Amino acid sequence: MSTEIEIRIGLKSGMADPEGANVQKALNLLGFENVNTVKSAKCYRVVIDGNQETALAEAEKMCQRLLANPVVHDYSIAVAD
Amino acid sequence: MLDPSEIRVGVIRIEGTNCEDESAAAFSSLGCNVEKVHLKQLLGDVEKSNCRNLMDYDALYFPGGFSSGDYIRAGAIFASRVKSGLKSQVDEYINEGRPVLGVCNGFQILVEMGALPGTDSGTTVAPNAVLHTNDSNRFEARHVHLRVESKSQSFFTKNYDTNQVLSVPNAHAEGKLMMDKSQFEELEKNNQIAFRYCDKDGQLNPGYPWNPNGVAHDIAGITNPKGNVLGMMPHPERVFHGWQHTDWTSSGMNPEGPGHGRPLFEGVVDFLCQ
Numbered sequence: 001m002s003t004e005i006e007i008r009i010g011l012k013s014g015m016a017d018p019e020g021a022n023v024q025k026a027l028n029l030l031g032f033e034n035v036n037t038v039k040s041a042k043c044y045r046v047v048i049d050g051n052q053e054t055a056l057a058e059a060e061k062m063c064q065r066l067l068a069n070p071v072v073h074d075y076s077i078a079v080a081d
Numbered sequence: 082m083l084d085p086s087e088i089r090v091g092v093i094r095i096e097g098t099n100c101e102d103e104s105a106a107a108f109s110s111l112g113c114n115v116e117k118v119h120l121k122q123l124l125g126d127v128e129k130s131n132c133r134n135l136m137d138y139d140a141l142y143f144p145g146g147f148s149s150g151d152y153i154r155a156g157a158i159f160a161s162r163v164k165s166g167l168k169s170q171v172d173e174y175i176n177e178g179r180p181v182l183g184v185c186n187g188f189q190i191l192v193e194m195g196a197l198p199g200t201d202s203g204t205t206v207a208p209n210a211v212l213h214t215n216d217s218n219r220f221e222a223r224h225v226h227l228r229v230e231s232k233s234q235s236f237f238t239k240n241y242d243t244n245q246v247l248s249v250p251n252a253h254a255e256g257k258l259m260m261d262k263s264q265f266e267e268l269e270k271n272n273q274i275a276f277r278y279c280d281k282d283g284q285l286n287p288g289y290p291w292n293p294n295g296v297a298h299d300i301a302g303i304t305n306p307k308g309n310v311l312g313m314m315p316h317p318e319r320v321f322h323g324w325q326h327t328d329w330t331s332s333g334m335n336p337e338g339p340g341h342g343r344p345l346f347e348g349v350v351d352f353l354c355q
Contacts, residue, residue, distance in 0.1 A: 016295075018218030064207060066161050069154060069193070071211045071259055 002047050003055035004080040009067055010041035012074050045080055052079050085112035088353050091138035095120045095159055100145035107318040107346045124166040135170045139353050140180040143187030145316060155255045156189030163194060172203030180349045181310040185253055188312030197312045198268060199305025210260035216295030222252040224327055225293055225315055227301050228279040232272040235308030236352035240344035246283040247341040248326060249315040256314040257294040268303060276302035276313055317342030
């Protein structure tokens, strides 16, 4: 049995997000003038051997040890649709 | 006491490192015995005859580049591979006070390993700092000015004059050192700041573009509390010789003389030859 987990890594609130700011500027220049904020985030889909409970616990450890840097990142973990 | 020719320097590489040649050349120009060693050789993931032992090197050098394509975060994958099989050796290496240098991507690797800003126990399980995207969101590549911090007690900086202003090439997109405010205070208190960005006259708080990434306190390079691990974003190995300075013809610098990066490497050799 395997479970697909979606891990989303984003910047903590209040963190400068130069990539998001740059995307927002580009969208505004393209005429999307109603875009007032863009936040960048990364998404990983990880297939893990085991049931949902095991997979969620493993994904939590992955975030702590590699995928997120606790100084700047928040993350969310969910079973993929 | 070692003779320079007896010093073994390991320049550690994996896929995507691209500064290993000039990094090795800096130390070999000082007479050291330098080996560019693939991480797999240290992890024992190659034929036995090609395996190497981390502890056999007198100094370690994590060179610049884009290790593993900078996937996840710059340096994160290299750091995780080191920690997966060599954590206890790296901790021992650092705790013994042996020199470890990380430049650019190497600095990012040392931070992701938790070797910098560093604790008394070597590396940490999770990093407690990050080298974050430049405020400009651009790859900033040019010579920058660095001020050698007078309070730095490390052998890496001891061959520079107090507050000497250096011109050193810089090339990165993620170089903004970030950590808790209290940790910045610790850096100051422990004299761990080795280099700061400054303007051409050595003035601090120069703003962009002198400070290429927006880092607080203009920090360009730090050591661990003991001073035997140095990470810095600019590339001293790219100005080992005078002729490597882009302005040597107009500045009056002797092209055959030392570049601004050379004293850093000499500091390591002097330390090991003491």
